[in-house]
Amino acid sequence: MKVTLHEVAARAGVSIASVSRALNGEIASARTIELVTRAAAELGYIPDQRARSLKLGATRQLTFAVADVGNPVYVQMLRAVEDAVRESGYRVLISSTRSSVEAEIELLQSLLRRHSDGLVISPLRVTEDFLTALDRLTIPAVVIGRLPDDHPYDIVRTDSAAGVDLAIDHLIGSGRRTIGFLNGPTDTTPGSIRGQAFAAALARTELPAAEEHRATAADFTFADGLTAATELLDRAPGLDAVLAANDLLAAAVLHAAHRHGLRVPEDLAVIGMDDSELASQLMPTLTSVSLGSAERGRRAAELLLARIADPSLPAQQVIIPPELIIRDSAPS
Amino acid sequence: MKVTLHEVAARAGVSIASVSRALNGEIASARTIELVTRAAAELGYIPDQRARSLKLGATRQLTFAVADVGNPVYVQMLRAVEDAVRESGYRVLISSTRSSVEAEIELLQSLLRRHSDGLVISPLRVTEDFLTALDRLTIPAVVIGRLPDDHPYDIVRTDSAAGVDLAIDHLIGSGRRTIGFLNGPTDTTPGSIRGQAFAAALARTELPAAEEHRATAADFTFADGLTAATELLDRAPGLDAVLAANDLLAAAVLHAAHRHGLRVPEDLAVIGMDDSELASQLMPTLTSVSLGSAERGRRAAELLLARIADPSLPAQQVIIPPELIIRDSAPS
DNA sequence: CTGAAAGCGCTTACAG
DNA sequence: CTGAAAGCGCTTACAG
Numbered sequence: 001m002k003v004t005l006h007e008v009a010a011r012a013g014v015s016i017a018s019v020s021r022a023l024n025g026e027i028a029s030a031r032t033i034e035l036v037t038r039a040a041a042e043l044g045y046i047p048d049q050r051a052r053s054l055k056l057g058a059t060r061q062l063t064f065a066v067a068d069v070g071n072p073v074y075v076q077m078l079r080a081v082e083d084a085v086r087e088s089g090y091r092v093l094i095s096s097t098r099s100s101v102e103a104e105i106e107l108l109q110s111l112l113r114r115h116s117d118g119l120v121i122s123p124l125r126v127t128e129d130f131l132t133a134l135d136r137l138t139i140p141a142v143v144i145g146r147l148p149d150d151h152p153y154d155i156v157r158t159d160s161a162a163g164v165d166l167a168i169d170h171l172i173g174s175g176r177r178t179i180g181f182l183n184g185p186t187d188t189t190p191g192s193i194r195g196q197a198f199a200a201a202l203a204r205t206e207l208p209a210a211e212e213h214r215a216t217a218a219d220f221t222f223a224d225g226l227t228a229a230t231e232l233l234d235r236a237p238g239l240d241a242v243l244a245a246n247d248l249l250a251a252a253v254l255h256a257a258h259r260h261g262l263r264v265p266e267d268l269a270v271i272g273m274d275d276s277e278l279a280s281q282l283m284p285t286l287t288s289v290s291l292g293s294a295e296r297g298r299r300a301a302e303l304l305l306a307r308i309a310d311p312s313l314p315a316q317q318v319i320i321p322p323e324l325i326i327r328d329s330a331p332s
Numbered sequence: 333m334k335v336t337l338h339e340v341a342a343r344a345g346v347s348i349a350s351v352s353r354a355l356n357g358e359i360a361s362a363r364t365i366e367l368v369t370r371a372a373a374e375l376g377y378i379p380d381q382r383a384r385s386l387k388l389g390a391t392r393q394l395t396f397a398v399a400d401v402g403n404p405v406y407v408q409m410l411r412a413v414e415d416a417v418r419e420s421g422y423r424v425l426i427s428s429t430r431s432s433v434e435a436e437i438e439l440l441q442s443l444l445r446r447h448s449d450g451l452v453i454s455p456l457r458v459t460e461d462f463l464t465a466l467d468r469l470t471i472p473a474v475v476i477g478r479l480p481d482d483h484p485y486d487i488v489r490t491d492s493a494a495g496v497d498l499a500i501d502h503l504i505g506s507g508r509r510t511i512g513f514l515n516g517p518t519d520t521t522p523g524s525i526r527g528q529a530f531a532a533a534l535a536r537t538e539l540p541a542a543e544e545h546r547a548t549a550a551d552f553t554f555a556d557g558l559t560a561a562t563e564l565l566d567r568a569p570g571l572d573a574v575l576a577a578n579d580l581l582a583a584a585v586l587h588a589a590h591r592h593g594l595r596v597p598e599d600l601a602v603i604g605m606d607d608s609e610l611a612s613q614l615m616p617t618l619t620s621v622s623l624g625s626a627e628r629g630r631r632a633a634e635l636l637l638a639r640i641a642d643p644s645l646p647a648q649q650v651i652i653p654p655e656l657i658i659r660d661s662a663p664s
Numbered sequence: 665c666t667g668a669a670a671g672c673g674c675t676t677a678c679a680g
Numbered sequence: 681c682t683g684a685a686a687g688c689g690c691t692t693a694c695a696g
Contacts (some may be wrong), residue, residue: 029681079402114382
């Protein structure tokens with residue numbers, strides 16, 4: 001038997017308007033508050049979110065869209081988002097888009113149904129269709145990543161090119177001379193940026209920058225990384241270091257190296273990117289470029305809350321600097 | 333500028349009732365359908381989920397509550413739940429309860445606000461308060477795990493005791509004689525069951541079953557596992573195998589073994605439980621007891637959908653048998 | 665087949 | 681301070 005405002009009002013002997021006011025801290029007499037509070041408690045009244053939301057125009061739900069729940073980098077982001085948002089009484093809806101633009105666009109369309117008050121999205125591929133769908137959105141969105149300049153969204157991103165530089169400098173500094181790169185798909189934002197950054201970093205040095213020192217995995221996953229890493233080590237036996245575009249790909253390099261009889265870090269130094277929890281779980285522990293995933297999550301959530309509070313705010317761009325976390329796979 | 337039924341009705345020159353019927357495939361003339369469909373398309377009309385939900389009593393949202401988004405076992409469960417539910421047009425809301433009973437109870441209470449039509453929950457600790465909150469729920473819930481017998485919920489669980497047996501038999505079969513156990517907190521359901529199963533399994537054999545061969549991590553995490561595993565190997569240097577209560581703890585054993593100068597599997601065989609994605613990412617790859625997490629997720633989602641469709645269904649209990657997945661950390 | 669009306673459960677001007 | 685009423689955007693008996 002459902003208990004609504006009416007039941008509480010009847011029990012308290014007041015109108016439903018008074019119940020609503022008393023419960024929401026609006027103006028009400030002490031006596032009303034007393035009666036209503038007791039009646040509500042006795043009946044175990046809980047306001048219906050949907051009705052409230054319909055009336056108020058806000059759902060108190062935020063959506064956080066990630067490309068792949070299996071990628072550990074999102075774990076920290078998600079926790080940070082939840083923490084930043086908890087105080088404000090929002091619930092966080094996680095949506096896993098499976099690295100598919102279609103799924104992302106579908107999500108954006110479903111958001112038009114107004115089940116969320118805001119969106120934090122970390123798109124892997126920024127296509128025209130994606131941008132169109134994003135522009136159609138009727139709720140605020142914060143993008144973790146990059147967007148063409150003419151799209152006025154709040155953006156939180158890292159400087160992964162600088163991150164690549166940190167990694168390369170570290171490898172060179174520790175005496176490595178033939179550095180390979182295992183990238184993810186280059187039609188993704190991170191794949192494209194990191195790939196270019198790697199080429200640029202090598203170009204600044206005297207080091208060999210052969211095409212066969214680079215490989216591209218079909219996706220940013222361990223399984224695809226394993227295939228590509230095996231190929232890479234087959235093809236370029238002279239490598240003494242490999243930078244991988246994320247930690248899952250780096251884990252794959254560790255495995256491929258082992259199969260090729262290479263010791264890490266003695267024969268081959270390996271560096272990942274993301275500094276996810278996986279980095280310390282691997283063996284040897286993984287030197288990784290932290291791209292501030294927790295920080296990005298936190299800042300994105302804050303920007304979103306700020307924009308929900310005041311939609312007229314100018315769009316902001318926050319850049320989180322990368323940091324090299326040195327562990328055993330590529331020591332000093 | 334918001335477009336509602338009224339705008340579509342005005343443009344199509346019909347009543348809002350007709351718009352609703354035409355759009356929902358209710359009875360309507362071909363001409364009305366034609367007019368309405370076009371008007372809706374031209375205006376980019378998207379029905380408001382909240383209003384629909386309020387009227388219909390259903391939100392088309394399901395909640396999936398996991399203890400820790402950082403635990404890779406939930407990745408497969410989540411994917412399976414999403415897949416099983418996709419066809420039915422439900423959105424899956426992931427809630428991360430951070431291994432805290434309080435957070436779980438808070439979640440159950442928030443569910444009373446009716447933002448979800450159903451819940452799949454995998455509780456770590458089944459306390460009285462938890463059960464009370466579960467019983468108060470006004471929407472169907474499916475539990476992944478165990479519950480006292482007198483609670484008539486749909487349950488999907490594995491037989492982790494049988495899983496422990498598989499692991500022990502495998503270790504004995506491959507010549508191990510001094511088997512340690514790294515458990516998670518024993519006040520959790522899995523911790524308690526797996527701990528007892530380990531004791532029982534050893535009791536059936538001739539093997540030594542000393543108290544100092546067992547250790548308990550403060551939580552089912554890598555970090556807590558590392559502390560406990562290090563202690564265990566310090567205290568019991570004679571072990572030739574360790575079974576860990578999940579894959580994260582097993583990863584910790586791998587690290588602790590390395591620090592103790594033990595080779596895996598030569599000096600120490602290691603087996604995990606869950607057969608999560610982490611198992612093949614570790615090095616050596618981890619032999620692990622699959623507890624059918626994807627299957628549990630899928631079955632739980634199916635039970636939930638069935639119960640939403642027909643709340644009068646008798647409560648079911650589904651048991652997924654475990655399976656040993658042999659990899660390098662404990663080969664045949 | 666169609667429209668006017670009621671109602672899902674709330675919140676909030678508006679009178680009093 | 682309080683209550684009656686309107687309305688958020690839908691769906692669906694009920695007449696016609």
